[in-house]
Amino acid sequence: MxxxxxxxxxxxxxxxxxxxxxxxxxxxxxxxxxxxxxxxxxxxxxxxxxxxxxxxxxxxxxxxxxxxxxxxxxxxxxxxxxxxxxxxxxxxxxxxxxxxxxxxxxxxxxxxxxxxxxxxxxxxxxxxxxxxxxxxxxxxxxxxxxxxxxxxxxxxxxxxxxxxxxxxCPPASEPLALAWLGERLSDPGQALPLLRLAGHAPLAALSLAEPEQMVQRAQLFEALSALVGGEREPIALAEEWLDRDPHQLHLWLYHACADLMRLRAGADLNQLRHSDQVSRLQHLCEQVNLPRLGRLLDRMEQTLPLLRTTVNPQLLLEETFSAWAATWHSAATPAETRDAPL
Ligand SMILES: [Zn+2]
CATH class of the missing domain: 3.40.50.300 (P-loop containing nucleotide triphosphate hydrolases)
Structure with a gap:
């Protein structure tokens, strides 16, 4: 064997x-x-x-x-x-x-x-x-x-x-995956949040624990805060992030958006994919309304399959960051002003 x-x-x-x-x-x-x-x-x-x-x-x-x-x-x-x-x-x-x-x-x-x-x-x-x-x-x-x-x-x-x-192959059973990850991570306390972020794929969870990946994800959340705070421009940001794995990056962004929806819906913090970025997520969540988040999530869902085509990755990333910026920035429609929770 x-x-x-x-x-x-x-x-x-x-x-x-x-x-x-x-x-x-x-x-x-x-x-x-x-x-x-x-x-x-x-x-x-x-x-x-x-x-x-x-x-x-x-x-x-x-x-x-x-x-x-x-x-x-x-x-x-x-x-x-x-x-x-x-x-x-x-x-x-x-x-x-x-x-x-x-x-x-x-x-x-x-x-x-x-x-x-x-x-x-x-x-x-x-x-x-x-x-x-x-x-x-x-x-x-x-x-x-x-x-x-x-x-x-x-x-x-x-x-x-x-x-x-x-x-x-179904997602790994949590007890088996946690035991396996626990033997391999320097901080076994990271096993559960990383396993959830990786959708219960233990090898993907292990690679997310690499210092470079942890730093990149933290930098992404910093960049998102700066983007929605108007301190960064989508085009410049896309250029800066272009050398990272586009699939991984879009997946993180997709899960960040889904996490914001979960937070808005009052979900348990344990249900978040980026559960180690709660304070950043909460800060982002305070400044956006649910209908816009829903539209951003739809958009992110449509973007993921495009990554497997011959689409220009820079253009796609520029559009994604622009969509994030617009979700926080563009003027509210009359319906949103009436219905929005904020
Ligand atoms: Zn043999």
């Missing part, structure tokens, strides 16, 4: 896979989906190793970790395993990579056993690549398994989805 152990919150899924393997019911095409930071990739690596191992144990169902196949999977040199990943810097998985996979699928297994193909970030396949893959799915080869890993299964072609069995 791979040297890194399976994550405890994924054990129920693992057991379902192993039952299917033991009963020879594992379908030839699978989609493993779920949020970023749950450990999907490691789960799939374990599954591939278990499928290729020459001497798997039966109780519990595991790869042996010692045979030639197990060593070759770990060393990325197994002739019957192919991994398709997006090239560094590329936005898409192109048809070239999928053609290599299709050729691989048409070959005989080198070891006479199973063959496994893994496509990471499968939602990144461009239309030509996805169509090329469809043909392979229409004519599955005996003993060949295709595993697609994705955070956005709905971005896959419906015809692809319908040919695969879907396995969704």
């Amino acid at each position: 791979p040297a890194d152990p399976l994550y405890p919150w994924l054990m129920p899924m693992w057991q379902r896979f192993m039952e299917q393997v033991a009963q020879d019911r594992l379908p030839h095409a699978l989609i493993v989906s779920g949020a970023q930071g749950l450990g999907k990739r490691r789960l799939v690596e374990h599954l591939a190793t278990a499928l290729l191992c020459h001497a798997p144990s039966t109780d519990p169902q595991r790869a042996c970790g010692r045979c030639r196949a197990c060593s070759q999977v770990a060393a990325h040199s197994h002739p019957d395993l192919i991994r398709v990943v997006r090239e560094e810097g590329a936005k898409e998985i192109t048809i070239g990579a999928i053609r290599t996979l299709v050729r691989f699928a048409g070959l005989k297994a080198q070891y006479g056993g199973r063959r496994v193909a893994i496509i990471d970030e499968a939602q990144r396949m461009n239309p030509n690549a996805a169509n090329a893959l469809l043909k392979t799915l229409e004519e599955p080869t005996a003993g060949a398994y295709l595993i697609l890993i994705t955070e956005q299964p709905l971005d896959l072609l419906p015809t692809l989805r319908s040919r695969c069995q879907q396995h969704h």
